[in-house]
Each structure stands twice: as C-alpha cells, then as structure tokens.
Amino acid sequence: MKKAIFLDRDGTVNVDVGYLHQLKDLELFPWTVDALRLLKRAGYELIIVTNQSGMARGLIAPGFVEICHDEMRRRLQAGGTDLDGLYYCPHHPGGSVPGLDIDCRCRKPSPGMIEDAVRDHGIDPAASWVIGDKWLDVQLGHAVGARSILVRTGWGEEQEQKRPAGQQVEAVCDNLIHAVSVILAER
Numbered sequence: 118m119k120k121a122i123f124l125d126r127d128g129t130v131n132v133d134v135g136y137l138h139q140l141k142d143l144e145l146f147p148w149t150v151d152a153l154r155l156l157k158r159a160g161y162e163l164i165i166v167t168n169q170s171g172m173a174r175g176l177i178a179p180g181f182v183e184i185c186h187d188e189m190r191r192r193l194q195a196g197g198t199d200l201d202g203l204y205y206c207p208h209h210p211g212g213s214v215p216g217l218d219i220d221c222r223c224r225k226p227s228p229g230m231i232e233d234a235v236r237d238h239g240i241d242p243a244a245s246w247v248i249g250d251k252w253l254d255v256q257l258g259h260a261v262g263a264r265s266i267l268v269r270t271g272w273g274e275e276q277e278q279k280r281p282a283g284q285q286v287e288a289v290c291d292n293l294i295h296a297v298s299v300i301l302a303e304r
C-alpha cells in the first residue's frame with residue numbers, strides 16, 4: 118500500500134483567483150515546486166483533489182480543467198517533480214449546466230474523489246495526509262481516516278478565524294512548504 122498527500126488546488130498549490138478559467142491566471146506559489154519535490158522524495162504519491170463548481174455554474178469552459186492541469190504538470194516537471202493523480206468535481210446542486218447540477222458523491226467534503234484515488238492507486242489513507250486552505254479539506258481528510266493540515270494561504274487565514282465548534286486538525290501552517298516540514302518531521 119502506498120501513502121499519499123492529497124492536495125487541495127486553489128489557495129494551496131496555486132493562488133486562488135476565484136473560478137480560475139484562463140491560463141494566464143494560473144500562478145503557483147513560489148514554494149510549490151520545492152514542497153512537492155520534498156514530498157515525492159519522501160515517498161508520497163501526490164494527488165490533487167479539487168472542487169470546480171465553476172463548471173456546473175457555467176463559469177469554466179468544458180475542457181479548461183484538463184488544459185490547466187496539463188500546464189500545471191508541465192511547470193512541475195520543469196522543476197523536477199510531478200503529480201501522480203488529479204481528481205476534480207465539476208458538480209454543484211445549484212449549478213445551471215445540465216448534467217453537472219447534481220448533488221454528487223465527489224464534492225468535498227464528501228470523500229468520493231479520495232475513495233476513487235485510493236482504489237486507483239492502492240493508497241492507505243491512514244498513512245496519508247490532506248492539505249488544504251478550507252475546513253472542508255480538513256474534514257475530507259478525517260472522513261477517510263487520514264490526517265489533515267490547514268494552510269493559511271488562499272482562504273486559510275479567514276477560515277482559521279471561523280473554526281467550526283469541535284473541529285480538530287493536526288496542524289495549521291502558514292503555507293504548503295511549512296506543512297511539508299510538519300509532515301517530514303513526524304517520520
């Protein structure tokens with residue numbers, strides 16, 4: 118069984134510009150390549166799990182997500198690392214695009230995307246972590262028996278001020294590279 122880092126995308130790996138829908142707005146954080154290279158060297162599969170409700174809302178063109186993820190991988194590969202998997206949820210029950218306006222099993226914090234990744238890649242969730250800038254990312258990790266880190270980039274700083282009652286989290290970190298240092302320190 119492999120271990121994985123399940124990464125939220127917007128606000129965690131790249132700047133959250135709100136419904137990212139054009140490549141010119143794709144900006145990785147300055148530490149993202151180094152952070153992912155360190156995790157990969159430590160033996161983790163790197164898998165992005167991202168809600169893209171902008172597709173259901175008609176704000177993101179069909180096919181853009183693949184174009185965006187190809188470009189993201191190109192930049193990571195240029196820096197000597199890569200992703201092992203990429204899962205996105207295009208749905209939202211309040212959406213306007215037929216077929217995507219559904220209450221699905223994959224929209225975070227529902228665990229559908231991680232369940233698929235665990236099956237596709239042979240991953241042990243208990244040996245894995247979720248890193249994200251929203252409490253729903255933290256909740257997603259705990260729902261599958263993984264550990265979770267909230268980062269203060271993206272919505273994280275605001276989320277930290279609105280911690281749900283009783284919400285547990287393994288760590289709150291300034292950013293992705295700080296989260297990596299926490300994960301590597303426990304080995």
Ligand SMILES: [Mg+2]
Nearest residue numbers: 125127128250
């Ligand atoms: Mg996010």
Ligand SMILES: [Zn+2]
Nearest residue numbers: 206208221223
């Ligand atoms: Zn979905």
